[in-house]
Amino acid sequence: MRLLLVEDDELLGEGTRKGLIQDGYTVDWVKDGALAEEALINKKNEKFDLIILDLGLPKKDGITVLKDLRTRGDMTPVLILTARDSIEDRVKGLDSGADDYLNKPFDLTELSARLRALQRRRADRALPLLILGQITLDPASHTVTFKDEPVNLSRREFALLHVLLENAGRVLSREHLTQSLYGWGEEVDSNALEVHVHNLRKRFGQEFIRTVRGIGYTIEKSKSEVEPDKDNDSHS
Secondary structure, eight states: OEEEEEOOOHHHHHHHHHHHHHTTOEEEEEOSHHHHHHHHHTOTTOOOSEEEEESSOSSSOHHHHHHHHHHTTOOOOEEEEESOOSHHHHHHHHHTTOSEEEESSOOHHHHHHHHHHHHHHHTTOOOSSEEETTEEEETTTTEEEETTEEEOOOHHHHHHHHHHHHTTTSOEEHHHHHHHHOOTTOOOOTTHHHHHHHHHHHHHOTTSSEEETTTEEEOOTTOOOOOOOTTSOTTO
């Protein structure tokens, strides 16, 4: 999941960014409201799955950023992160279009749990686990099992599997998938996505991920079972 973190406090912002990256997210961080709007408007080819938005921002306050976002018809889920803890401030944020609210100081594990809940709501999915055939992915524990055996994946392999399972039955473009895995300033080899796809196919079978020529990749929503390559260990 790719997040836009809008937080002007250097220490809090850096700690949150690092913690979320360790938790498997791709995080882009800006430090004022004007940069947040630039990221959301001018970078039209980049899509964020969620926005973590502070209210007390320089240049443009968070409530204005949020209202402008909704006025443009952008329904990206927004979690407000703020030191303003009065009921009036909470109501104002929620009535301006926020999807959730978390007061500072906060625990990173609670923030991650709230982000996962927002993602489930956006995907219209109630269950916390992603299950397809004999594959089970648990976003909370960052674990994957296949045929009830644990599967060890790299951070980006896990993220790729997550987005493919979340969108089973849909064809996702190479650009969309690459943006889900890599944030601003990260070097991306031209064949990086193909390498990750290849590694997932080694673990879950060559037919698990289907290539749609000229577009991207998909996994079948109705697929009830996948088989690993015979010459590869499915949980290596």
